[in-house]
Amino acid sequence: MTHKVxxxxxxxxxxxxxxxxxxxxxxxxxxxxxxxxxxxxxxICVKGCPARAIRVE
Amino acid sequence: xxxxxxAIVIGxxxxxxxxxxxxxxxxxxxxxxxxxxxxxxxxxxxxGIATQWDASYGLPLNEKSIAMKIDAAMAIAPNGTTFKxxxxxxxxxxxxxxxxxxxxxxxxxxxxxxxxxxxxxVRENGKIVGVKAKxxxxxxxxxxxxxxxxxxMENTIARKAGMKVQHTLYDTDVCYEYxxxxxxxxxxxxxxxGNRISPRGYVWIFPKAKDVANVGxxxxxxxxxxxxxxxxxFIRERPERFKxxxxxxxxxxxxxxxxxxxxxVQDNFxxxxxxxxxxxxxxxxxMGLAITAGKIAAEVAAEAxxxxxxxxxxxxxxxxxxxxxxGATMLxxxxxxxxxxxxxxxxxxxxxxxxxxxxxxxxxxxxxxxxVARLLIKRPSLLKVVKSLM
Ligand SMILES: Cc1cc2nc3c(=O)[nH]c(=O)nc-3n(C[C@H](O)[C@H](O)[C@H](O)COP(=O)(O)OP(=O)(O)OC[C@H]3O[C@@H](n4cnc5c(N)ncnc54)[C@H](O)[C@@H]3O)c2cc1C
Ligand code: SF4
Ligand code: SF4
Numbered sequence: 001m002t003h004k005v006x007x008x009x010x011x012x013x014x015x016x017x018x019x020x021x022x023x024x025x026x027x028x029x030x031x032x033x034x035x036x037x038x039x040x041x042x043x044i045c046v047k048g049c050p051a052r053a054i055r056v057e
Numbered sequence: 058x059x060x061x062x063x064a065i066v067i068g069x070x071x072x073x074x075x076x077x078x079x080x081x082x083x084x085x086x087x088x089x090x091x092x093x094x095x096x097x098x099x100x101x102x103x104x105g106i107a108t109q110w111d112a113s114y115g116l117p118l119n120e121k122s123i124a125m126k127i128d129a130a131m132a133i134a135p136n137g138t139t140f141k142x143x144x145x146x147x148x149x150x151x152x153x154x155x156x157x158x159x160x161x162x163x164x165x166x167x168x169x170x171x172x173x174x175x176x177x178x179v180r181e182n183g184k185i186v187g188v189k190a191k192x193x194x195x196x197x198x199x200x201x202x203x204x205x206x207x208x209x210m211e212n213t214i215a216r217k218a219g220m221k222v223q224h225t226l227y228d229t230d231v232c233y234e235y236x237x238x239x240x241x242x243x244x245x246x247x248x249x250x251g252n253r254i255s256p257r258g259y260v261w262i263f264p265k266a267k268d269v270a271n272v273g274x275x276x277x278x279x280x281x282x283x284x285x286x287x288x289x290x291f292i293r294e295r296p297e298r299f300k301x302x303x304x305x306x307x308x309x310x311x312x313x314x315x316x317x318x319x320x321x322v323q324d325n326f327x328x329x330x331x332x333x334x335x336x337x338x339x340x341x342x343x344m345g346l347a348i349t350a351g352k353i354a355a356e357v358a359a360e361a362x363x364x365x366x367x368x369x370x371x372x373x374x375x376x377x378x379x380x381x382x383x384g385a386t387m388l389x390x391x392x393x394x395x396x397x398x399x400x401x402x403x404x405x406x407x408x409x410x411x412x413x414x415x416x417x418x419x420x421x422x423x424x425x426x427x428x429v430a431r432l433l434i435k436r437p438s439l440l441k442v443v444k445s446l447m
Binding site: 017051 | 209216307
């Protein structure tokens with residue numbers, strides 16, 4: 001796993017989904033689902049997450 | 058097996074519901090697919106909306122949706138200097154507002170399907186003919202000659218359709234918000250500006266009762282600033298206002314603050330509302346613009362439906378009307394936003410000391426020159442920042 005969401009911080013706003021240039025993310029109710037085969041680890045979602053909930057490594 | 062409709066709307070926010078209501082009233086068989094189980098929730102909104110236009114739109118801004126009526130907005134400079142702008146508005150309860158808009162669409166004959174996640178488009182010979190969706194463990198295909206993206210910020214399907222609607226950090230504000238009880242409020246929307254308060258954004262206090270308010274912050278996406286840390290600091294630094302405050306809800310999200318997308322239609326496809334970046338670049342308001350877009354787009358769609366022609370040519374009047382109207386206003390405000398980005402807190406204090414609500418109204422309308430000229434006489438050093446407004 002390279003894309004991790006800290007669920008104690010995430011408030012399911014979908015901001016990361018809208019910013020990901022590779023449409024790697026989907027918000028399904030309270031879960032951010034990452035298609036790891038599309039994620040390039042660019043870090044844009046990390047910067048755009050209001051809750052600072054995402055880590056990409 | 059596929060279900061057949063005249064139009065499929067993706068997303069049951071204000072834009073999607075208003076499109077569906079308008080199109081259904083014109084006789085179209087419309088379905089709205091919404092992935093969430095609860096409309097309007099989780100709230101990603103300050104919940105402020107102007108209301109001068111609601112009657113002409115037949116908008117059901119009923120008493121239950123309204124938390125508090127507003128009669129003015131106040132902007133506050135870093136040093137506390139203020140000016141007030143008049144204007145009717147309301148702070149709504151999004152969870153109720155969005156639900157009523159959907160009920161209204163359903164009453165007009167539209168079908169609303171919550172808990173239905175659209176996963177992809179269906180194409181035949183390259184042509185968009187519907188969408189694939191997941192609903193209660195089933196994969197369902199919906200077919201229609203017209204698909205409308207009202208997806209909000211998460212505009213994945215519009216991007217899959219080939220529309221250029223990708224959001225960028227530069228044109229996005231990253232927002233954190235608390236709904237708080239025990240915060241004394243007047244029926245006024247308050248906006249606090251300053252680079253220290255919020256880099257390239259502002260803090261808002263939108264009252265929902267005389268002692269309840271949405272207290273939120275937006276920061277420029279590319280600044281890397283942490284909106285929660287800044288909002289907490291703002292509250293901590295104002296003990297007189299917040300000493301008894303209690304957080305009763307945590308909300309937030311990302312919002313577009315750039316220009317609306319250039320291309321809004323293609324063959325068999327339209328994009329409306331925040332999915333097409335239709336959000337005011339100055340204050341981040343997008344409910345009203347989504348509704349306006351939904352109305353124009355549905356009227357054009359109904360004409361296309363009558364002629365059974367859903368080509369780009371048949372739908373393009375929506376795109377043209379948008380860019381001649383609200384789209385053009387947004388461009389002026391974007392210019393203003395970009396200028397404001399270059400101002401120091403000292404410049405902001407100076408400007409607030411030398412403008413009033415009327416001047417601010419003119420600036421918002423794009424009538425920059427007389428006010429900028431007056432400011433420059435007093436402070437010529439502003440020229441490098443404000444010259445794009447001349
Ligand atoms: C923090 C913050 C504060 C704001 N404050 C204000 C304010 O005070 N006033 C104001 O006017 N605006 C404000 N806005 C903006 C406002 O919330 C939006 O502009 C508005 O909701 C846009 O309406 P819409 O119908 O275009 O999209 P939305 O209301 O976002 O609705 C889109 C819907 O589409 C659904 N969806 C997305 N993808 C799919 C899919 N694949 N399948 C099924 N469903 C899907 C989503 O779940 C969502 O329900 C704020 C935004 C933020 C983030
Ligand atoms: S790191 Fe980049 S590619 Fe990966 S999910 Fe985040 S934004 Fe998308
Ligand atoms: S941007 Fe952050 S808070 Fe919002 S859904 Fe993504 S991970 Fe959660």
